[in-house]
Amino acid sequence: MTPQERDFGGAKIVLHCEGALLTYLRDDKPSIPFPGLWDLPSGGREGRETPQDCILRETYEEFQLSLTKDRITWGKFYPNSLHPKTVNWFYAAQISKDDIQTISFGHEGQFWRMMPIQSYITHPKAVPHLHVQSRLLRSQTSDQRRTLI
Numbered sequence: 581m582t583p584q585e586r587d588f589g590g591a592k593i594v595l596h597c598e599g600a601l602l603t604y605l606r607d608d609k610p611s612i613p614f615p616g617l618w619d620l621p622s623g624g625r626e627g628r629e630t631p632q633d634c635i636l637r638e639t640y641e642e643f644q645l646s647l648t649k650d651r652i653t654w655g656k657f658y659p660n661s662l663h664p665k666t667v668n669w670f671y672a673a674q675i676s677k678d679d680i681q682t683i684s685f686g687h688e689g690q691f692w693r694m695m696p697i698q699s700y701i702t703h704p705k706a707v708p709h710l711h712v713q714s715r716l717l718r719s720q721t722s723d724q725r726r727t728l729i
Contacts, residue, residue, distance in 0.1 A: 591635035592622035600694040631669035644684040
């Protein structure tokens with residue numbers, strides 16, 4: 581396990597289907613990071629879990645989507661925007677229309693929707709630092725995404 585896998589703060593994932601991303605509108609509470617902005621499934625590390633275990637747990641907690649590690653096609657760590665001395669992980673996985681039909685939104689956030697990738701990248705209310713990661717993902721070919729994980 582690398583230091584970045586051992587010492588991380590949290591993880592996010594792009595769950596995509598036919599050119600759209602699973603997004604949700606964050607709660608509009610001043611006490612949370614990025615209130616009222618569009619975000620991707622994410623969350624903080626619990627215990628000694630790995631980055632992949634973290635994001636798969638969060639995906640289940642937030643959307644009731646049970647994904648397995650083999651569904652993750654791409655991953656990269658990046659500096660945590662709120663705590664620069666730690667890293668977060670950014671992953672991608674393809675989901676199907678059937679997966680989307682099973683979504684049951686959890687208790688965090690106002691609502692969810694599938695948003696076209698270009699709309700998310702240019703949306704004025706998207707979490708700002710995710711524009712860069714989303715563009716990076718979009719620029720990779722599917723073969724490159726598979727080899728980065």
